[in-house]
Amino acid sequence: MSNQRHKRRESFSILLISNTDRSSRQFNVSLPAIRFLLVILLLLCTITGLLIYKVTTNEKKFSELRTQLQAQEELAAQLTAEKETLASENLTLTEEITRLQQEAAPEETEEGTAEEDTAEEEEPTPDTSYPSRYPSTGSGVLSSSYSEEQPYIAITAYTGGTIVAAGDGTVVAVASDDIYHHIIEVEHGNGYKTRYLCHQEASLETEEGAQVQSGDTLLTITADETVLDYQVLNEGAPVDPLSVIDARG
Numbered sequence: 612m613s614n615q616r617h618k619r620r621e622s623f624s625i626l627l628i629s630n631t632d633r634s635s636r637q638f639n640v641s642l643p644a645i646r647f648l649l650v651i652l653l654l655l656c657t658i659t660g661l662l663i664y665k666v667t668t669n670e671k672k673f674s675e676l677r678t679q680l681q682a683q684e685e686l687a688a689q690l691t692a693e694k695e696t697l698a699s700e701n702l703t704l705t706e707e708i709t710r711l712q713q714e715a716a717p718e719e720t721e722e723g724t725a726e727e728d729t730a731e732e733e734e735p736t737p738d739t740s741y742p743s744r745y746p747s748t749g750s751g752v753l754s755s756s757y758s759e760e761q762p763y764i765a766i767t768a769y770t771g772g773t774i775v776a777a778g779d780g781t782v783v784a785v786a787s788d789d790i791y792h793h794i795i796e797v798e799h800g801n802g803y804k805t806r807y808l809c810h811q812e813a814s815l816e817t818e819e820g821a822q823v824q825s826g827d828t829l830l831t832i833t834a835d836e837t838v839l840d841y842q843v844l845n846e847g848a849p850v851d852p853l854s855v856i857d858a859r860g
Contacts, residue, residue, distance in 0.1 A: 738801075739778060739779045739824065739825045740778050740779040740780060740799045740800060740801055740803075740825075741778050741799070741801065741803065741855070742777035742778035742780075742797075742799055742803050742805045742843055742852075742855055742856075743777065743778060743825075743855055743856055744775065744776070744777045744778060744825050744826060744856070745777070745856055746766070746774055746775060746776075746777050746805070746807060746839070746841045746852075747766050747768055747772060747773070747774055747775070747839065747841075748772055748773045748775055749768065749769065749771050749772025749773060749832070750768070750769040750771070750772055751766050751767065751768045751769070751772055752766065752767045753765075753766055754766065754767045754838065756853070757849075757851040757852060757853065762842060762849035763806075763808070763840045763841055763842035763849070763852070764840075764841050764851075764852050764853065765838055765839070765840050765841075766838070766839045766841060767836055767837070767838055767839075768832045768836075768837045768838075768839055769832060769835045769836065769837070770832055770833060770834060770835050771832065772831075772832040773816075773828045773829075773830065773831050773832065774807055774809065774813070774828070774829045774830035774831075774832070774839055775825075775826050775827060775828055775829060776797055776805075776823040776824065776825055776826065776827045776829055777797075777805050777825065777843075777852075777856070778797075778799050778803070778805070778825045779799065779823065779824050779825055780797040780798050780799040780800060780805075780822075780823060781797065781798050781800070781820070781821070781822055781823070782795060782796070782797055782817050782818065782819055782820060782821045782822075782823060782829075783796050783797070783798045783804075783819065783820075784796035784819060785815070785817065785818060785819045790808075790810070791808045791809060791810060791840075792809055792810065792811060792812045792813070793807070793808075793809040793813060793815060793830060794806070794807075794808055794809075795807040795817065795829050795830070797823060797829075802845055802846045803843065803844065803845055803855075804843075804844040804847075805841070805842070805843055805844075806840075806841070806842040806843075806844070807829055807830065807839060807841060808839065808840040808841070808842065809830055809837065809838075809839050809840075810837065810838040810839070810840070811834055811837040811838065812833065812834070813830040813831060813832055813833055813834075813837060814830065814831040814832075814833055815829075815830060816828045816829055816830060816831055817829050843855055
């Protein structure tokens with residue numbers, strides 16, 4: 612019969628002794644079982660460590676979030692307080708502006724009324740029937756003045772210029788003779804009459820009986836150095852035209 616070699620399994624014995632009756636109990640634990648228990652213990656320790664690390668990390672994040680939230684709440688409270696302060700200041704300024712406007716309104720009204728009264732006194736409505744306008748527009752030269760021997764002024768006009776009514780009125784005559792190609796008389800209805808005596812041919816722009824206003828064209832000059840004799844009559848008597856032509860004429 613062949614010899615059989617038996618392999619001995621290594622094991623550990625645990626002896627438990629009671630303190631009271633000195634009884635004892637012995638437990639045998641194999642090496643694989645101890646190794647298994649050690650592996651389980653190691654896994655438990657690892658899992659516990661991971662859980663502790665995760666909890667600690669989450670707590671730190673939660674703490675940071677709580678800090679940020681608290682800071683934002685404080686900032687929001689500060690902004691709300693500043694908004695209320697600005698609204699109060701704006702209301703105060705609005706009330707102050709309204710008060711100042713109410714105080715200044717009567718003064719401005721009085722000043723405006725005074726200025727309007729002054730303007731009305733200084734600038735009365737002009738009487739456009741008064742023959743105060745210069746009778747020529749465009750390029751023109753005063754070639755001779757009024758005198759007792761010559762009861763009119765002579766104006767030399769050039770192509771493109773016009774002869775205009777010196778004031779509002781009615782054209783009472785449109786004629787010509789051996790000296791003047793055009794003779795136009797305008798009755799202004801206030802004792803004044805004006806005569807426009809043109810030596811050369813020109814373009815006639817009005818007719819007898821026409822109602823004209825100050826500045827309306829009577830003749831258009833069609834040749835250079837056209838001479839116009841301009842006469843003003845007051846109650847039938849000739850007067851110096853320059854004495855009735857205002858500065859704007």
